[in-house]
Amino acid sequence: MLTGIDALAGSLGDGRTLVIDARPFAEYSKGHIPGAVSLDLFSLHWVDTTPAGIDAFTSHMRLVLSMAGVDESRRVVFYDNASGMLAARGAWLLQYLSHPDATMLDGGLGLWRARGHDTETDLCAPVPSELRTAANPTLIAGYGDILAGGGSLEIVDARSPEEYSGKTVRAARGGHIPGAKNIDWSGTLAEDGRLAGREELGRAYPIARDARIVTYCQGAYRAAHAFVALKVLGYDDVRVYLGSWGEWGNRPELPVEA
CATH class of the missing domain: 3.40.250.10 (Rhodanese-like domain)
Known part of the structure; x- marks a missing residue:
């Protein structure tokens, strides 16, 4: 990764x-x-x-x-x-x-x-190609997957504590998915901008090795970062909830905790 x-x-x-x-x-x-x-x-x-x-x-x-x-x-x-x-x-x-x-x-x-490496400002035009690979449905989740998973899922909320608690609201509703564990993605970066080391990551993610994990945030960007961190740690069953809070918080029929 x-x-x-x-x-x-x-x-x-x-x-x-x-x-x-x-x-x-x-x-x-x-x-x-x-x-x-x-x-x-x-x-x-x-x-x-x-x-x-x-x-x-x-x-x-x-x-x-x-x-x-x-x-x-x-x-x-x-x-x-x-x-x-x-x-x-x-x-x-x-x-x-x-x-x-x-x-x-x-x-x-x-x-x-x-590290002293060069940069440039010239525009590098892409050369279009064709990506033919098939999607892997085991790496993505929708809101229906979370509802169907019930209490069997380990849900990781990668947002800030303020978003998780509902103090900061970025959708029709504030709060978090019921049962989600708040692990702010920004706490897994080292001072030099690299991903934290495995020992520090392990402390940040105290999750059972056989857990079925779904990560989410506001728009599935911080959630993707959590996905990378969990894969670096060797977790097998990790999905990103694509819609994240931008979808969940705006669907009134979905449950919320705050």
Whole structure:
């Protein structure tokens, strides 16, 4: 799930690595890793997790990623400013689409620069390709999956404590999914922007190894970061609730705790 700074630096220009800058284009244009293409992942959130909604999301994402040059023949490395939620969203998304080698840059652009590596401001136009891999339904969840899971799921809320408690409201209703455990994603980053070490991550996620885990946040970006952290720790059964609170909090028929 992670690619180190030095490993990426050694593979630039090898023709086998596609680097994707997941930040907004305005940030990309001020400086990016040489050869990286721009794909603003924050503009691609989705809040309909009915079966038809997930099918539409899958088709749309496959098309968008293909236009960015993604296919099965090259490894893909996503990055943002740190080991952040945008890069994690990209890594999770390609894992969901069964790409054989998709990771996030551990430490992001901040650590890349701190290590003395060059950046450029030239626009790198993507070369469209075709991503043909099948989606993996075991890595994604809809609201129906959470309702059907009942108390058998370990639900991880990756938002801030204020969002979890309902003090900060970003939907029609505040609060959290009943039974969810609040583990703020920002507490799993090291000072240099890398993902925290395994020991620290293990303390952050005191979850049984055989748990069936679903992560969520507001729009499934911080939830994707939690997914990456849990995969680094070796958890097998982890899904991202795609609609997250942007969907759950706006569906009045769904239960809420605050």
